[in-house]
Amino acid sequence: MHNATKYGVLLAVLAMFAIPSAGMTQPATGKVSVDLRGGVAIPAGNMDTYTAIGGGAGASALWNWNPNWGFRVDFDWMRLNKSEDDFGVLLSPPQNLMFLGGSFEVNFNAPKYQTMHFTFMLNVGAGAMKMTVDDTYAVSPANTFDHTYPAFQGGAKIGYQVAPWINIFVNGTAYFILMDAADTSPAFGNDFNNGWVIPVTAGVRLSFLEW
Numbered sequence: 200m201h202n203a204t205k206y207g208v209l210l211a212v213l214a215m216f217a218i219p220s221a222g223m224t225q226p227a228t229g230k231v232s233v234d235l236r237g238g239v240a241i242p243a244g245n246m247d248t249y250t251a252i253g254g255g256a257g258a259s260a261l262w263n264w265n266p267n268w269g270f271r272v273d274f275d276w277m278r279l280n281k282s283e284d285d286f287g288v289l290l291s292p293p294q295n296l297m298f299l300g301g302s303f304e305v306n307f308n309a310p311k312y313q314t315m316h317f318t319f320m321l322n323v324g325a326g327a328m329k330m331t332v333d334d335t336y337a338v339s340p341a342n343t344f345d346h347t348y349p350a351f352q353g354g355a356k357i358g359y360q361v362a363p364w365i366n367i368f369v370n371g372t373a374y375f376i377l378m379d380a381a382d383t384s385p386a387f388g389n390d391f392n393n394g395w396v397i398p399v400t401a402g403v404r405l406s407f408l409e410w
Contacts (some may be wrong), residue, residue, distance in 0.1 A: 232269075234259040236370055236402025240277035240296075246376075246394035249291040249341075249387050250279035253396050261304060269304045273324065273352070275372075279396055291341045291387060293333040296396060298350060298374060300326015316360035318368075323353045328376050332386075344386040349375045358404065366404040373397050 237256040242249075255277030263269035278298040283289055302324020303372040328350035354372030361367055373395060380390035 228264050230408040232261040232406040233403050234402055234404050238400030239278060239395045242279055243395035243397055245391040246396055250294050251282050253279040267306050267409050270409050271304055272301050274299050297329045298326055300324055318358040320356040325351045341386040347380050348376050348378050350374050364406045368402055370400045391403040
């Protein structure tokens with residue numbers, strides 16, 4: 200390989216690692232942050248057959264070990280509405296879902312030349328999803344459904360930096376739940392073993408201990 204080519208490859212690699220710091224303004228989060236959010240919860244996949252769109256709320260505590268990377272603990276509560284077939288037969292009473300887990304977050308801050316203080320963040324993680332039904336709603340085989348399963352999450356967040364310590368955002372997260380067919384078959388009459396729930400929320404991030 201020619202020397203010029205070697206130096207070109209080296210400079211390209213160095214530039215790639217330099218972008219997250221050299222091309223950023225002040226970070227959109229401090230060393231410690233708290234998120235509060237609420238919105239709609241959308242079932243998908245097998246969950247869409249047995250539940251309907253509902254609502255939810257959540258909170259996160261985030262620790263950043265540098266301005267662009269962090270680890271956060273997430274809690275989300277969601278309530279999915281009842282589902283009926285075409286003849287009005289109840290497939291499932293309303294369901295309550297509670298997620299507790301952790302995720303890694305990458306924070307893409309605005310470039311120096313950008314005058315609008317928009318922010319963009321991605322996260323990926325895993326945890327436990329507790330799923331129960333509202334057994335006071337109606338008599339149904341699903342009234343016995345009360346289980347906790349592993350769940351994986353991935354999400355994206357677009358925000359606006361109102362002040363150095365306040366960021367308002369819109370967030371979308373997809374939860375993939377690994378269920379047990381031995382549980383779903385007697386409750387819902389179908390032995391599915393996974394499902395999706397996608398909460399779309401708006402919220403606020405409060406940051407402390409600025410970089």
